[in-house]
Amino acid sequence: GDSVTQMEGPVTLSEEAFLTINCTYTATGYPSLFWYVQYPGEGLQLLLKATKADDKGSNKGFEATYRKETTSFHLEKGSVQVSDSAVYFCALSGNNAGNMLTFGGGTRLMVKP
Amino acid sequence: DAGITQSPRHKVTETGTPVTLRCHQTENHRYMYWYRQDPGHGLRLIHYSYGVKDTDKGEVSDGYSVSRSKTEDFLLTLESATSSQTSVYFCAISESGTAGYNYGYTFGSGTRLTVV
Numbered sequence: 303g304d305s306v307t308q309m310e311g312p313v314t315l316s317e318e319a320f321l322t323i324n325c326t327y328t329a330t331g332y333p334s335l336f337w338y339v340q341y342p343g344e345g346l347q348l349l350l351k352a353t354k355a356d357d358k359g360s361n362k363g364f365e366a367t368y369r370k371e372t373t374s375f376h377l378e379k380g381s382v383q384v385s386d387s388a389v390y391f392c393a394l395s396g397n398n399a400g401n402m403l404t405f406g407g408g409t410r411l412m413v414k415p
Numbered sequence: 416d417a418g419i420t421q422s423p424r425h426k427v428t429e430t431g432t433p434v435t436l437r438c439h440q441t442e443n444h445r446y447m448y449w450y451r452q453d454p455g456h457g458l459r460l461i462h463y464s465y466g467v468k469d470t471d472k473g474e475v476s477d478g479y480s481v482s483r484s485k486t487e488d489f490l491l492t493l494e495s496a497t498s499s500q501t502s503v504y505f506c507a508i509s510e511s512g513t514a515g516y517n518y519g520y521t522f523g524s525g526t527r528l529t530v531v
Contacts, residue, residue, distance in 0.1 A: 334517045345505055345522035346458075391458070395517030400463050400471060401446045401509050403520060407457040 304329045304396040308406035311389075315413050321379040323409045325366075325392035328373065333394040335359075335368050335375040336403065340389045349377075349390070387413045418442040421506050421523035428530055434493040436526050438506030440486075446509040447489040448520070449473075449481065451502040458505070464489055496530045503527050 309324040327333070334353045338346040350359030355370035364379045375392060392406040419440045428434050438447060449461040450473075460473030462481040470481050478500060480492045493500055507520040 334519075336519050338520075338522075345524045346507075346520075347522070348519050351519055393519075395519070400465055401517060402448070402460065402463065403509075403517070405458045 304333070304394060304404045306392050306394055306404055306406035308390075308392050308409050310407070311410035313409060313411050315382055315411070317384055317413055317415050318381045319413075321377070321382045321386075321411065323377040323390055323392075323411070325375045325377065325406060326373055327375065327392075327394050329394055329396050329404075331396070332370075333396050335366070336393040336395070337364070337366055337375070337377050338391040338393060338405075340391065340408070342388070346391060382411070382413045384413045384415055387411055419506060419508050419521055419523045421504075421526050423526060424524065425527045426529070428496050428528070430497060430530055431495050434496050434528065434530075436491045436504055436506075436528070438489040438491070438508075438523060440489075440508045442508060442510070442521070443486060444508040444510040444521075445486075447483065448507040448509070449479075449489070449491045450505045450507065451475065452505060452525075453502050461491065461504075493528075496528075498530050501528060501530045 305328045336351045337349040339349045340346045350361040352359040352368035358367045366377045389408045389410045391408045393403045422437045448463040450458045459475045464470045464483040482490045504526045506523040
């Protein structure tokens with residue numbers, strides 16, 4: 303079945319550092335790929351998405367490129383801020399009747415001033 | 416998100432009592448989902464709905480039931496709460512895509528349930 307694997311956290315960075323959170327997936331067909339962010343005490347929010355190979359999703363300085371050849375969708379940001387501290391979830395939509403997403407386990411990011 | 420609300424936001428209940436959590440949407444989306452989030456387990460799907468009165472089980476459905484009598488409401492019931500059901504519960508909604516395109520989910524703010 304479909305699965306998503308994320309790097310385990312926590313990831314701890316200093317402010318203005320470069321961020322990469324790795325995400326790889328296993329799926330049949332051509333899934334859409336998503337990154338969600340969860341701030342403390344809140345629900346998950348869609349951060350960015352990509353629907354086909356080589357698409358780049360971007361939002362709020364974050365980017366991720368849909369790489370079908372490596373089945374990856376790594377999240378990057380050039381300069382993180384303290385306010386980016388959150389848990390990040392990679393997800394994919396497979397070919398299923400329930401329109402369901404499969405989520406990775408989440409990666410906690412902590413940014414220090 | 417203003418289009419989806421969960422109630423209550425917090426609840427403490429005793430073991431063996433029934434509990435119902437409510438998810439309400441104003442987006443007229445077809446699909447609705449209940450997840451639980453626990454440390455070390457990420458998000459786990461409990462039940463989902465693909466239309467009024469149309470529901471199906473997720474990976475952790477034991478001990479839970481759901482109902483959807485109207486498009487806008489999706490209820491999650493713990494028939495007899497146990498301490499293992501202490502968790503944060505999230506509702507999500509999704510609209511139908513075309514040609515297999517998935518728009519993704521919109522999540523509610525969550526319900527923190529403690530069973531003592």
